[in-house]
Amino acid sequence: MTVLVSGAEGQLGRAILRVAAAEGRVIALPRRALDVTIRHEVHEAVTAHRPVVLVNCAAWRNVDGHELDPLRARRINVDAPTFLREACDRIGAHLVHISTDFVFNGARDEPYPESYPAGPLNVYGATKLEGESAAGPEATVVRTSWLQDSNGPNMVERVLDGLEGIGEVALPGDRRSTPSFTDDVARVVWWLASERHSGLVHAANEGATSWADFGRAVADEVGHDRERIRATSEADHRPPRPARRPRSSALENTVLRDLGHPPMRHHQEVVTEILGRLRGG
Helix, strand or coil: CCEEEECCCCHHHHHHHHHHHCCCCEEEECCCCCCCCCHHHHHHHHHHHCCCEEEECCCCCCHHHHHHCHHHHHHHHHHHHHHHHHHHHHHCCEEEEEEEHHHCCCCCCCCECCCCCCCCCCHHHHHHHHHHHHCCCCCEEEEECCEECCCCCCHHHHHHHHHCCCCCEEEECCCEECCEEHHHHHHHHHHHHHHCCCEEEECCCECCECHHHHHHHHHHHHCCCHHHEEEECHHHCCCCCCCCCCCECCECCHHHHHCCCCCCCEHHHHHHHHHHHHCCC
């Protein structure tokens, strides 16, 4: 199976390349090779390579930047999946498009299943939600949350670096979601692509937490004083950040479970694995 990955230089794109390389022919197109916001470039690349599956990992992760430049946000999050869908439809390729937990408004305490109505609070979430529709009904749309690079840099390394210094380690404590790691998400994306599943799927590591509680768990595991983790809140930002964040955006992998896929690992299991690697274990 020939797979084309757009946005291949990003953290999830690199992880998908690692998975795909062991399974079939993979074509990596970073932004310098394919600007997904330019229609003719998209059509030319897809026609030239003729993939069976195209995985779109191209993204702009600066949430506040979206508020300041909504036109750029729309080009990346709405125009790009539109052009990719058009190109895939022309050759019969299957599109896999990556989305976000920020499509939800955060009012729900429990994890969000795919069936729960979206209600984004910011330009990032609103344009990502529109992009889900732009990808088309035949596409696989994969939402994930608080994505971290399994091979770093990531929040595990950030917390560990802080703990190995002096003083407090300040981490947000007023928002909760499901920290997810690229290697785990990439394996799910590859499975969904192989199945050519159409529709919306959540793919997040298990276990909802705040970044402050995440940091305390890291401190516990490496034998540091968890009281050195100081929980901050959105109100502490001065000046206030342009984009509102959902208070709670944990994802429930309902569709993945219904499809018979094994449960994704708890994020703490991945944290333990990363710490073992960092400490030479």
